[in-house]
Amino acid sequence: xxxxxxxxxRLDLPAAAPLAQELLSLRGSPVTLCGDxxxxxxxxxxxxxxxxxxxxxxxxxxxxxTDPSPALTEQLAVLGFTPADLESTPTEH
Amino acid sequence: MTTPDPMAEIRASFFIxxxxxxxxxxxxxxxxxSGEADDETINVCFRAVHSMKGGAGAFGLxxxxxxxxxxxxxxxxxxxxxxxxxxxxxxxxxxxxxxxSDIVRYSRDGQPIDTGAVEPTLRxxxxxxxxxxxxxxxxxxxxxxxxLDLSSGDTSxxxxxxxAFRPEPELFRSGNxxxxxxxxxxxxxxxxxxxxxxxxxxxxxxxxxxACLSWQITLDSxxxxxxxxxxFEFVEGLCNLEIEVQTGPSDAGSVGLPSxxxxxxxIPDLDGGDAPEQTPFPEMxxxxxxxxxTDPETGQTASCVATDPLSQAQPPRSSDAPVQSAAAPKKTxxxxxxxxxxxxxxxxxxxxxxxAMLSQxxxxxxxxxxxxxxxxxxxxxxxxxxxxxxxMMIRAQPVKSLFxxxxxxxxxxxxxxxxxxxxxxxxxxxxxxxxxxxxxxxPLTHMIRNAVDxxxxxxxxxxxxxxxxxxxxxLSAAHRSGRVVIEVTDDGGGIDxxxxxxxxxxxxxxxPDVALSDSEIDDLLFLPGFSTAGQVSNLSGxxxxxxxxxxxxxxxxxxxxxxxxxxxxTCFSISLPLxxxxxxxxxxxxxxxxxxxxxxxxxxxxxxxxxxxRPLGPETQVLHIRDxxxxxxxxxxxxxxxxxxxxxxxxxxxLIASENxxxxxxxxxxIHEQRQVVIKGLQESYGHVPGIAAATILGDGQVALxxxxxxxxxxxxGRTRPAVSELQAAG
Amino acid sequence: xxxxxxxxxxxxxxxxxxxxxxxxxxxxxxxxxxxxxxxxVLSGMHPDAIITDINMPRMDGFGFIEAVRGQAAxxxxxxxxxxxxxxxxxxxxxxxxxxxxxIVKPFDPEKLVRALHMVAGPGAAR
Numbered sequence: 001x002x003x004x005x006x007x008x009x010r011l012d013l014p015a016a017a018p019l020a021q022e023l024l025s026l027r028g029s030p031v032t033l034c035g036d037x038x039x040x041x042x043x044x045x046x047x048x049x050x051x052x053x054x055x056x057x058x059x060x061x062x063x064x065x066t067d068p069s070p071a072l073t074e075q076l077a078v079l080g081f082t083p084a085d086l087e088s089t090p091t092e093h
Numbered sequence: 094m095t096t097p098d099p100m101a102e103i104r105a106s107f108f109i110x111x112x113x114x115x116x117x118x119x120x121x122x123x124x125x126x127s128g129e130a131d132d133e134t135i136n137v138c139f140r141a142v143h144s145m146k147g148g149a150g151a152f153g154l155x156x157x158x159x160x161x162x163x164x165x166x167x168x169x170x171x172x173x174x175x176x177x178x179x180x181x182x183x184x185x186x187x188x189x190x191x192x193x194s195d196i197v198r199y200s201r202d203g204q205p206i207d208t209g210a211v212e213p214t215l216r217x218x219x220x221x222x223x224x225x226x227x228x229x230x231x232x233x234x235x236x237x238x239x240x241l242d243l244s245s246g247d248t249s250x251x252x253x254x255x256x257a258f259r260p261e262p263e264l265f266r267s268g269n270x271x272x273x274x275x276x277x278x279x280x281x282x283x284x285x286x287x288x289x290x291x292x293x294x295x296x297x298x299x300x301x302x303x304a305c306l307s308w309q310i311t312l313d314s315x316x317x318x319x320x321x322x323x324x325f326e327f328v329e330g331l332c333n334l335e336i337e338v339q340t341g342p343s344d345a346g347s348v349g350l351p352s353x354x355x356x357x358x359x360i361p362d363l364d365g366g367d368a369p370e371q372t373p374f375p376e377m378x379x380x381x382x383x384x385x386x387t388d389p390e391t392g393q394t395a396s397c398v399a400t401d402p403l404s405q406a407q408p409p410r411s412s413d414a415p416v417q418s419a420a421a422p423k424k425t426x427x428x429x430x431x432x433x434x435x436x437x438x439x440x441x442x443x444x445x446x447x448x449a450m451l452s453q454x455x456x457x458x459x460x461x462x463x464x465x466x467x468x469x470x471x472x473x474x475x476x477x478x479x480x481x482x483x484x485m486m487i488r489a490q491p492v493k494s495l496f497x498x499x500x501x502x503x504x505x506x507x508x509x510x511x512x513x514x515x516x517x518x519x520x521x522x523x524x525x526x527x528x529x530x531x532x533x534x535x536p537l538t539h540m541i542r543n544a545v546d547x548x549x550x551x552x553x554x555x556x557x558x559x560x561x562x563x564x565x566x567x568l569s570a571a572h573r574s575g576r577v578v579i580e581v582t583d584d585g586g587g588i589d590x591x592x593x594x595x596x597x598x599x600x601x602x603x604x605p606d607v608a609l610s611d612s613e614i615d616d617l618l619f620l621p622g623f624s625t626a627g628q629v630s631n632l633s634g635x636x637x638x639x640x641x642x643x644x645x646x647x648x649x650x651x652x653x654x655x656x657x658x659x660x661x662x663t664c665f666s667i668s669l670p671l672x673x674x675x676x677x678x679x680x681x682x683x684x685x686x687x688x689x690x691x692x693x694x695x696x697x698x699x700x701x702x703x704x705x706x707r708p709l710g711p712e713t714q715v716l717h718i719r720d721x722x723x724x725x726x727x728x729x730x731x732x733x734x735x736x737x738x739x740x741x742x743x744x745x746x747x748l749i750a751s752e753n754x755x756x757x758x759x760x761x762x763x764i765h766e767q768r769q770v771v772i773k774g775l776q777e778s779y780g781h782v783p784g785i786a787a788a789t790i791l792g793d794g795q796v797a798l799x800x801x802x803x804x805x806x807x808x809x810x811g812r813t814r815p816a817v818s819e820l821q822a823a824g
Numbered sequence: 825x826x827x828x829x830x831x832x833x834x835x836x837x838x839x840x841x842x843x844x845x846x847x848x849x850x851x852x853x854x855x856x857x858x859x860x861x862x863x864x865v866l867s868g869m870h871p872d873a874i875i876t877d878i879n880m881p882r883m884d885g886f887g888f889i890e891a892v893r894g895q896a897a898x899x900x901x902x903x904x905x906x907x908x909x910x911x912x913x914x915x916x917x918x919x920x921x922x923x924x925x926x927i928v929k930p931f932d933p934e935k936l937v938r939a940l941h942m943v944a945g946p947g948a949a950r
Contacts, residue, residue, distance in 0.1 A: 012270075012900055013265050013266075013302065013899060013900035014896055014897060014899050014900060016301035016302055017301045017302065019301070020296060020299060020301040023296055024296050024297060027296065027297075040272075040945070041272065042265075042270050042272060042900075043260065043265065043270060043271045043272060043304075043306060044265055044301055044302055045301075046306065047293055047299065047301070047303075047304075047305055047306050048296075048299065048301050050290050050293050050306070051293050051294060051295060051296050051299045052296055054290075054293065054294075054295055054296075055295045055296040055297075058295060075272055078272055078275050078276045078279060078286070079271070079272055079275060079286065079288060079308075080275075080286035080287055080288040080308060081288060099844050100844070102840075103837060103840040103841055103844065106836065106837060106840060107836075107837040107840075110835065110836045110837050133881075136881070137881065139879070140834065140879050140880070140881065143879050143908070144834065144835040144837075144838075144879075146908065147835055147837075147838055147908055147929050147930065148835055148837035148838060150908070150929060150930035151837065151838070151841055151929070151930035151931075265900060266899070266900070266922075267919060267922065267923070267924050268900050268901060268902040268903055268922075268923075268924030268943065269902070269924050269925070269943060270900075270902075270943070270945070272945060273941065273942055273943060273944060273945040274942060276941075276945060276946065277938070277941060277942050324942065326925070326942075327924060327925035327926070327939075327942060327943065
């Protein structure tokens with residue numbers, strides 16, 4: 001069963017800890033992140049998302065980002081990332 | 094309609110704010126002087142000057158900035174407790190406030206600043222703290238970033254910069270966000286942004302608010318290093334920043350392509366050759382040296398970022414507690430164009446007239462007083478009245494600002510005649526029509542000068558009379574039965590009535606042997622041509638006599654009177670209508686014309702009785718009333734509506750109490766009603782018409798003239814008996 | 825959607841100028857007269873950035889920043905301090921109090937807008 005997590009609109013500093021918590025609780029299963037509401041992606045949350053990608057990589061589960069909002073895609077680009085950088089596709093399993 | 098220039102509007106409003114700030118400053122200084130000050134008082138004064146400086150800076154008003162800055166600097170010493178101002182120092186602060194106020198006005202009117210008082214005042218101020226402060230210029234010199242304009246004029250040739258940017262956790266906590274910085278950087282030219290994610294741990298080891306992401310950005314831009322540094326100005330000391338300048342255009346494929354290394358090759362693989370000396374970031378938790386990078390080729394320092402974040406940035410908090418327990422409740426105000434208010438006042442005037450017309454139609458319709466229409470109309474009338482009152486109040490302002498201006502007059506004039514005079518006020522919150530306040534300034538100024546000059550005795554004489562050496566002038570305002578009463582009281586020697594009478598006789602104003610009551614003698618001061626200039630100074634004797642004061646007050650529909658007690662002092666009392674826009678009037682009829690007589694001018698009304706009238710000249714008569722005789726005038730004749738009537742039996746007489754108490758009696762045919770009328774100025778269209786103050790529109794839509802009885806008395810022909818020829822013609 | 829800005833200054837002139845500069849730049853400014861008022865206004869909005877003066881009655885800029893930072897939702901809200909002094913100590917002090925950046929008064933509208941972009945980005949939509 002793939003868990004689904006809707007990313008909040010403001011991924012600012014105060015949002016980083018709750019986001020990390022939620023992702024931690026979903027570890028060990030495939031997860032779909034929904035990014036259609038995101039209007040702001042700050043660095044702390046980006047770090048959490050990159051860390052999650054690494055963790056899912058290590059665990060061998062899939063992590064996907066669906067419907068990234070235009071703002072999210074644009075801000076990722078400014079920060080030097082693409083939406084794909086936040087996804088993990090397990091080669092085995 | 095063109096849109097008004099918003100900056101011009103803000104500028105205008107800045108000067109209004111300055112007036113308010115000057116008022117607050119004055120208040121604070123007065124409190125300081127009276128010993129009623131608390132810790133916040135000096136802060137209020139400081140902030141007032143500080144705010145003026147801030148706004149003045151925005152409009153390039155350098156003289157104002159300069160004075161305010163130096164004034165504020167001295168005040169800051171008081172704030173910091175390093176300077177305890179004594180009475181003399183507070184007086185100096187007050188004089189400085191006067192100078193500041195002058196500079197504000199000169200700046201507002203675009204006049205050159207009269208520097209006469211500026212420098213000496215500044216020198217005196219700075220004498221309090223031992224010398225001038227460090228020059229303002231120092232402050233203006235904002236920190237100049239090391240300007241290294243590598244693009245110098247050659248905009249076509251981009252320089253390639255490599256920016257290594259590594260945030261510290263404090264950067265996030267300060268509210269800064271790399272996203273915005275990187276975006277701002279991207280606006281300087283073509284960027285290629287390479288994040289370094291190698292320090293990001295797995296989720297369970299991640300501190301979500303730590304800083305473990307860093308970037309290397311290659312920027313091709315024609316901008317200078319200073320421009321790049323400006324982007325990072327706010328995070329100086331909160332990050333590790335290296336800016337490296339590469340001479341010659343970068344050639345590598347990394348330029349302009351926002352490509353991201355895929356995560357499998359997360360360790361930055363920044364070979365490319367165009368990023369020399371790539372410093373691999375050391376372990377996160379070890380302290381890193383702050384870097385000063387030198388361009389290897391030019392040897393020029395391109396960046397100098399070496400501050401400890403936060404650690405040294407912990408100065409003591411501002412001395413005063415940030416949360417001041419609520420000061421005086423603040424009034425919320427809205428600024429409205431005066432024209433709009435005028436329009437509203439006019440409209441309400443129309444409403445009043447309209448309502449009166451409606452009332453008359455209803456009355457003519459003969460509806461019973463119990464009918465819904467009549468009752469509804471009554472409510473409507475009440476509402477109209479309330480609206481009218483409310484609208485009139487919009488124009489009302491507290492007299493405080495006017496009183497504060499007078500404080501200055503007392504200071505200056507007492508200094509000029511070397512008298513020691515204290516100024517006290519009462520009822521500063523009393524509200525009066527704005528126009529009235531404006532037009533009161535001149536007469537009040539003169540009265541205050543007069544009180545300082547002639548009212549208050551010099552210290553020697555005061556001490557001899559057993560009074561305190563320092564004289565006192567009190568300015569008070571109060572509402573009294575629908576009027577405003579403003580009084581200027583001094584505790585001086587009172588009017589020297591013998592002298593006044595002697596002067597009046599000497600100037601030929603009165604007959605040497607006429608017997609005058611005390612109040613009649615006092616009134617002589619208001620006669621044109623009575624001037625005590627022989628006595629003292631150029632202060633009050635500026636070619637303006639009390640007659641001009643009386644005239645100015647009368648023009649406002651007011652009266653001025655004197656009461657004086659020898660040895661104890663003199664009080665000038667001004668009584669004014671609350672507003673200039675409405676008037677309580679009596680509607681009378683003369684020769685078929687409806688006319689309005691201001692109620693304030695009518696002392697009494699009575700039936701005409703032939704037996705009270707005595708002939709005086711061939712065509713004039715007087716009215717005998719309570720042991721005195723007053724001139725009898727026919728309103729119809731005075732206005733040229735008709736010749737004198739053979740008999741006035743059945744007419745009504747209005748006894749007029751004019752300004753200087755001399756009375757007259759006006760004959761009218763009938764009295765209609767007493768009512769409030771809306772004043773419609775005539776002067777703009779017709780100039781001054783003798784005996785006529787203005788016009789109004791009555792309930793039936795008829796235009797009626799509003800009479801000016803004082804003026805009429807002064808210009809009266811006084812005929813109340815037909816000439817013989819007229820009698821013959823009539824007969 | 826433009827950036828929503830809370831601007832706190834006790835000088836009406838400066839408020840007017842901020843309002844003009846911000847509006848012309850396409851931002852939507854909310855204004856407050858001092859720290860206490862600023863906190864009241866803040867309770868009804870979530871600004872993208874806050875601009876505040878230092879010298880103010882009732883609650884000064886330092887007290888205001890501290891109070892804002894004390895609210896979880898505004899721990900990282902960008903705050904720019906308006907100051908007539910540009911002395912490095914004052915900036916250090918502003919930062920120590922929790923400010924994000926600073927603008928020297930009298931401010932240049934262009935610089936103000938740039939500073940806002942630097943701390944709050946271009947707004948949700950570009």
